[in-house]
Amino acid sequence: MIIPTILSGGAGSRLWPRSTADKPKQFLALAEDKTMFAATLARVSGQQGFGTPMIIGNAAHKNLIDDELTEAGCQDATIFLEPCARNTAPAIALAALEADADDVLLVMPSDHVITKPQVFLDTVAAAVQAASNGYLVTFGITPNQPETGYGYIAAAQPLDGIQGGHEVARFVEKPARENAQQMLDQGGHYWNAGIFLMRAGDYIAALQNHAPDIAAKAELAHENAARNGHFVTPDASHFADCPSDSIDYAVMEKAEKVAVFAMDCGWSDLGSWDALYELAAKDGDANAVSGQAALLNSKGNLVQSDQLRIAAADIDNMIIVAQGNDVLILPRGQSQKVKELKALLDTSSKS
Structure with a gap:
């Protein structure tokens, strides 16, 4: 079972004045006639093999998230209301702790544009075997210019018996233009889209191994969460004690079994x-x-x-x-x- 896990805590401050703290970009219709949150949800709704989504968002946006889910007819989703922002590693930990260990989480930001949704779904389907074999999968966007505003993923040898996947050689920070052009010329380098596929149990195990403080505090925050219907509010004190770190730094750059699947799905993070x-x-x-x-x-x-x-x-x-x-x-x-x-x-x- 693939569990759509939608990250909706971003502030979208680079798209001010349209995007504000009260209503950030994921709740705006910027690229099409529906909001970016609604487009993200629609991308995986009704698809075979996908389960009920989990949403991780800012507690201040409770009503916005609930309205979006009601509009989409998805009122059985689990909604985590973060009492404070602690970056993506702790946020994803909440979802992984809520899921069954063998559930495959498809982690997606709610503020990205994908103009070729079928290509996206086909690539996710191809990557499920890798995730089922214990890989933490990231998705790379085939670059069309030497972009300096994104991190890059360098692909290594192909995965044995899994078409389309490669082991990850390294992650590259946002490069200078000269380095970006060099990676573009070399090939085998992809923009880091911030989209992930992994079994819940594998993510928790990697977090315990490489970022044990986050794992421990997130578990306490989850265990002591307040629950009201489909809303889950992690314990504020334990969640605030979580080190604030991204999944890239906390886990992906350190884990042993990391794979990348390239996709040309018309992606944009709409970051400016x-x-x-x-x-x-x-x-x-x-x-x-x-x-x-x-x-x-x-x-x-x-x-x-x-x-x-x-x-x-x-x-x-x-x-x-x-x-x-x-x-x-x-x-x-x-x-x-x-x-x-x-x-x-x-x-x-x-x-």
């Missing part, structure tokens, strides 16, 4: 306004406009507005996003400055 432009625009000179906006003699712009009417002329390659009383304006290619701009605005508002 630049990424959304690339997804939305038909070509490099097109404007990607939503809301009440009019552009004259302009190209290559991303313009979004929820209420304000925006009119612009003779501008190229700009990002303009209006949400409520907030307006973001910056050149395309500079969307990494969003956090800095938001902090500057907050500081200015307090003074």
Whole structure:
């Protein structure tokens, strides 16, 4: 049985002002007519061999998560409400402790875009044998450019008797452009998508071996959790004592049996306004406009507005996003400055 395990605790701060602490990007319809959370859930709903999902999210987003599941007709899902953010390793531990040891967890962030869902499902199906044989599986995205904003996975020899899988040679931190280009030229290197497939018992065993403090505190938080219907709230004090670490650092980079399956599934982590432009625009000179906006003699712009009417002329390659009383304006290619701009605005508002 494959248990969809959906991570929904992200803040999505790089997509401000649309994405906020109260309603982060996974609960917004940014790339299609449904929210990213709903799209993630729909990707695995009703599929043969998949069980009832588990959701791990921020306690502050309880109602948002519940509304999404109700809308999808998935009201029997187990929802873990994290009392504080402790990164992905402890979050996944909660799900693994809840599941049967032989259940295979498909761990997915709720804020990714996949435009070829059948390719995604086919690759997951191919990887189940590896997970059933004790491998911790990660999925790599075939790169099409020397991207410096993602970590990379270097593939080693093929798995014996399991088509499409390779053992992992190493994980590579976000590289400089020269190194990214070198990996692209070499082949056998993939973007780290942050999507995983593993038996629950194998993950807990690896966590106990390589990050015993996380394993122990997560187990106590799970054992002493408060339960109310399908909501599970881990014990706050024990969960807060968990070291905050990602599954990559805590487990995947240290474990002995780690495999990678490459997939070309139209993936994007939609981690910036630049990424959304690339997804939305038909070509490099097109404007990607939503809301009440009019552009004259302009190209290559991303313009979004929820209420304000925006009119612009003779501008190229700009990002303009209006949400409520907030307006973001910056050149395309500079969307990494969003956090800095938001902090500057907050500081200015307090003074």
